[in-house]
Amino acid sequence: MNSIELKIENGIARIVLNRPETFNSFNREMALLLQKTLDDCSGNNEVRAIVLTGNGKAFCAGQDLNEVTSPELNPGFRKILEEHYNPIVKRIRTIEKPIIAAVNGVAAGAGANIALACDVVVASETASFIQAFSKIGLIPDSAGTFFLPRLIGFQKAAALMMLGDKVSANEAEQLGMLYKVFSTETFEEEITKLALKLAEMPTKALGLTKRLLNQSMVNNLEQQLAMESDLQIEAAESEDYAEGVQAFIEKRKPVFKGK
Numbered sequence: 277m278n279s280i281e282l283k284i285e286n287g288i289a290r291i292v293l294n295r296p297e298t299f300n301s302f303n304r305e306m307a308l309l310l311q312k313t314l315d316d317c318s319g320n321n322e323v324r325a326i327v328l329t330g331n332g333k334a335f336c337a338g339q340d341l342n343e344v345t346s347p348e349l350n351p352g353f354r355k356i357l358e359e360h361y362n363p364i365v366k367r368i369r370t371i372e373k374p375i376i377a378a379v380n381g382v383a384a385g386a387g388a389n390i391a392l393a394c395d396v397v398v399a400s401e402t403a404s405f406i407q408a409f410s411k412i413g414l415i416p417d418s419a420g421t422f423f424l425p426r427l428i429g430f431q432k433a434a435a436l437m438m439l440g441d442k443v444s445a446n447e448a449e450q451l452g453m454l455y456k457v458f459s460t461e462t463f464e465e466e467i468t469k470l471a472l473k474l475a476e477m478p479t480k481a482l483g484l485t486k487r488l489l490n491q492s493m494v495n496n497l498e499q500q501l502a503m504e505s506d507l508q509i510e511a512a513e514s515e516d517y518a519e520g521v522q523a524f525i526e527k528r529k530p531v532f533k534g535k
Contacts, residue, residue, distance in 0.1 A: 279306035280313050281331070287324035287475035287534075288468075289317040296332025301340040302386060304351055307360035314367040324475035324534050326371070327467060328394060329378035338385025338408060361386050361418040368393045369490055372483025374474045378467045379403045379445070379454070389420035392427065395486060397454035398470065399445040400463045405453065407437045426493070428452050478516035479534030 281292040291313055293300035317323045330336055339356065343349045351359070368375055368390070377394035385408045391397055407424075409416050416424075416437050425433040428451045436443065445457045458466040474482070484507045492500055511517055515535040523530035 278309070279303070280309040282313050282316070284317075284320070284323060286472060287322065288471045289320070289323040289326045290471075291317070291326060291328050293328075293330040293336050295340075296330075296334070298340055298342075299334035299337035299382065299384075300330040300332065300387070301337040302360060303340045303343045303349075304356075304360065307356075307364065311363050311367060314364070314371060318367070318371045318373070321534070323373060324477075324479050325471045326373055326375045327378050327471050328375060328391075329467070330380050332381070334381040334387075335377075335379045335383040335391060335403065336387025337382060338387045341412075357417055361390070364390060365393045365419045369486075372486055373479060374477075374482050374486070376467065376471055376474070378463075379405075380463065382406070384408045386418040389416065389418035389423065392423045392453065393419055396470070396474075398456050398458060398467065399448065399454055400460050401445055401457050402460055403445040403448075403457075404442050405445075405448050406440060406442045408440055410438055410440045422493075424453075476532060478511075478514065478520065478532045480514045480516055481511045484511050 277294065279293070279295050281294045283290045291310070293306065293310070295301060295303075295306060314326075317326050343351070344353075344356070374396065375394045377391035377397045379391050379397065379399040380403060381400070382404050383391045384406045388405045388407060391405075407416055407420060415421075420437070424436070427433075432451060435441070443451070443453070445454070448454050449457050488500070488503060488507060491503055495503065516530075516532045519532060520530045
């Protein structure tokens, strides 16, 4: 059984974390395979949107503690961070295609923070998020200390990280941690509709938007305005822009090709 499953259909790459017996917790094999799968999706022109989700009851429970407590298997925390989680987060942020985190169940530790690094986070009503690190004497990693304060504010992020409170999907939506919550019954259908909508949009423009959002974390106003000017010119040279304008003039739905 592969620890990562990939299915590509209608411009959507569906990546499934597939270690349900461990609540999709990461071991080295799964972390490296996820990186390769993300790379494959990045380089595949047929892929216009990516969905990251989990198999079974959980989205991802973070690090497999059996691996780090095994004398034979333990790669060590530096290797885990620098070769597993940090590269995953960097790929999620630099792939210039929209990535949806479809949180189907519990997202804990690194699993929660990898979800929060995605472009659009949606959750099943039975999902939950927990910064579980403090419960075992660790600190939040996988860019949690970068993204969570920016999503919900410094004070609430500090409290969730230090106290390790479990946050329900509805609470997470109210905090601004995610985009939308869907019912368990309609979750898969809603994910497909959302992913298909993104896959049919102008991928080039979405990728440039993502690049701008990344830089907005560090740019001042003047730098951001200058970057918007440069990337708007790049977007205006795309085939999708020409199609979008023509469709507007002809009063029809545009057919974007992601170019």
